[in-house]
Amino acid sequence: MLTAARNLWRKHRFLFLAFITALVVTLFFAARLLMFTLYWVDPAHDNQPLEGWMTPRYVAHSYDLPPTVVRDVLELEAVDGEPRTLAELVKSSDLTLEEIQRRVDEAARTHKGGRQ
The missing domain is CATH 1.20.5 (Single alpha-helices involved in coiled-coils or other helix-helix interfaces)
Structure with a gap:
């Protein structure tokens, strides 16, 4: 060889x-x-409680949601430039991490309910 x-x-x-x-x-x-x-x-990465270091893309993967749903929940523009963490999004908006968690949970229930 x-x-x-x-x-x-x-x-x-x-x-x-x-x-x-x-x-x-x-x-x-x-x-x-x-x-x-x-x-x-690994099931440990499914539906993780939101933390400041997470990005919207990570949240979409963790909650098995389409990126458009997460964008709507976080009130983001379609093309938002560089990925930002949830902590950065909280600072630049009037949302809290708890409010985002509530919205993501609700969106996950709605989205998964519609697929069954």
Whole structure:
């Protein structure tokens, strides 16, 4: 196998480098997919009580809600730039974390009730 790799390196250096690069990129995304899958398959991450460090995207994943529903609950614009934490959203609006929690719980009940 080592002889074949040397031969490829000598005769097809560009293709060999392209293959190695594609292999590394594929392994990176496969590892990332595995990490995210293992994280979100754990039931401990479902419907977590809201904390200031969470982002709207995290809340959407945790409560199994579409991002549009979470955007409506948090009264966010469709394209809001960089992701902000709930603590930052609380500071910039008149909502409290408890009010956001109540709204998210209500939205989760409504959304899941509509799917059954």
